[in-house]
Amino acid sequence: MRANQTWITEVTLLGFQADLAVECFLFGLFSLFYSFTLLGNGIILGIICLDHRLHTPMYFFLSHLAIVDMSYASNNVPKMLANLVTQKRTISFIPCIMQTFLYLAFAHIECLILVVMSYDRFVAICHPLHYTVIMSWRVCTILAAVSWIFSFLLALVHLVLILKLPFCGPHEINHFFCEILSVLKLACADTTLNQVVIFAACVFILVGPLCVVLVSYMRILVTILRIQSGEGRRKAFSTCSSHLCVVGLFFGSAIVMYMAPKSQHPEMQQKILSLFYSLFNPMLNPLIYSLRNAEVKGALRRSLLKERLM
Numbered sequence: 077m078r079a080n081q082t083w084i085t086e087v088t089l090l091g092f093q094a095d096l097a098v099e100c101f102l103f104g105l106f107s108l109f110y111s112f113t114l115l116g117n118g119i120i121l122g123i124i125c126l127d128h129r130l131h132t133p134m135y136f137f138l139s140h141l142a143i144v145d146m147s148y149a150s151n152n153v154p155k156m157l158a159n160l161v162t163q164k165r166t167i168s169f170i171p172c173i174m175q176t177f178l179y180l181a182f183a184h185i186e187c188l189i190l191v192v193m194s195y196d197r198f199v200a201i202c203h204p205l206h207y208t209v210i211m212s213w214r215v216c217t218i219l220a221a222v223s224w225i226f227s228f229l230l231a232l233v234h235l236v237l238i239l240k241l242p243f244c245g246p247h248e249i250n251h252f253f254c255e256i257l258s259v260l261k262l263a264c265a266d267t268t269l270n271q272v273v274i275f276a277a278c279v280f281i282l283v284g285p286l287c288v289v290l291v292s293y294m295r296i297l298v299t300i301l302r303i304q305s306g307e308g309r310r311k312a313f314s315t316c317s318s319h320l321c322v323v324g325l326f327f328g329s330a331i332v333m334y335m336a337p338k339s340q341h342p343e344m345q346q347k348i349l350s351l352f353y354s355l356f357n358p359m360l361n362p363l364i365y366s367l368r369n370a371e372v373k374g375a376l377r378r379s380l381l382k383e384r385l386m
Contacts, residue, residue: 084243086166087262091159091252092347103160109359110153116362117142120372127375133211134200137193138365140220141322144189145358148182151175152354156252169243172254177235179354180256183330184227184281190323191285192219197316198292202299230277237270250343255350257334278334286327293320321364322357329353 092102121142124135152175159165167175199210234256241263251258256274260267296316333349365372 084169084247084262086168086247087172087254088248089155089159089165089167089252089254090248090250091156091165099160103157106153106160106355107157109355110149110157113149113153113355113359114146116359117146119376120362120365121146123372123375127378130371130375133196133213133216134193135371136216137189137196137220140223141186141189141193141361144182144185145361148179148186149355149358151178151182152253152350159252167254172249172259173235173238175254176238176256176259177231179253180234181228181231183353184230185223186326187281187285187330188223188227189220190319190326191288192223193319194289194292194323197319198296201296201316230281234270234273234277237273241265241267241270251347251350253350253354255346257346274334278331282327282331282335286323286331289323289327318364322361325360326353326357329357 092099094102121139124130124139124142155167155175196211200207203210238256238259241260242265243262244264246262249255249258249262260270293316300313300316329349329352333346333353
């Protein structure tokens with residue numbers, strides 16, 4: 077049977093399969109969103125690097141989140157935009173697999189960075205006197221490095237399991253990028269092991285971290301309610317609510333995508349969910365952090381004022 081199988085060299089990304097006018101509209105809309113993603117996260121990253129007042133653990137991790145969001149969107153969106161305005165929607169198989177690998181790696185990093193950020197807020201609010209000792213720059217660097225290294229290693233596990241499969245068709249992926257579940261449909265062998273590993277990884281990288289975040293914020297909420305100062309309470313709520321918005325958007329859409337029963341979300345709904353956490357989330361993150369964070373808004377004002385004076 078394997079003697080008759082041929083390794084596919086390229087696949088077609090079917091995308092949204094809409095009318096030409098609709099696809100032109102989507103191209104303009106998604107191009108705008110992608111530009112906002114790069115601009116917003118770039119501004120956040122630039123402000124954090126240039127303003128010494130933001131050289132704290134919280135903004136150190138926020139800068140990593142901005143880098144991940146720009147990388148995450150840049151891995152998926154450019155090919156999607158190109159396919160919306162061209163008839164040839166093929167992608168070579170090796171670049172397709174690399175896109176899957178990077179998409180998994182950046183998704184894992186975002187999960188872990190969000191968990192580390194919640195731990196940082198937990199220490200800052202619940203143990204303020206020990207904050208500088210617990211969240212030293214050495215600890216922050218180690219946490220960030222471990223998040224990146226572990227995420228790429230976990231994505232590598234998925235990549236190795238995918239490459240062990242024989243791929244002989246179909247030559248079409250009903251998605252706008254090489255999403256892992258869609259790629260597995262091209263295999264002409266049993267993918268049960270891959271599915272089990274994906275589910276186990278979801279439990280480990282989504283459900284586990286989400287539980288840690290929720291427990292941390294329950295403790296934070298109890299501590300905030302004990303704060304006597306109204307200004308201190310407002311500042312703590314503002315910082316934590318922005319982080320909770322980001323956590324809810326990312327973890328919610330990813331859990332629905334990978335852990336809900338298949339019958340609950342047909343292919344078009346999968347594409348919308350994928351769009352949500354690969355384009356909308358990276359675009360919304362800088363808006364959420366800048367609009368609800370007085371320190372970021374203050375740093376932005378100082379930067380703009382400095383530019384005018386120059």
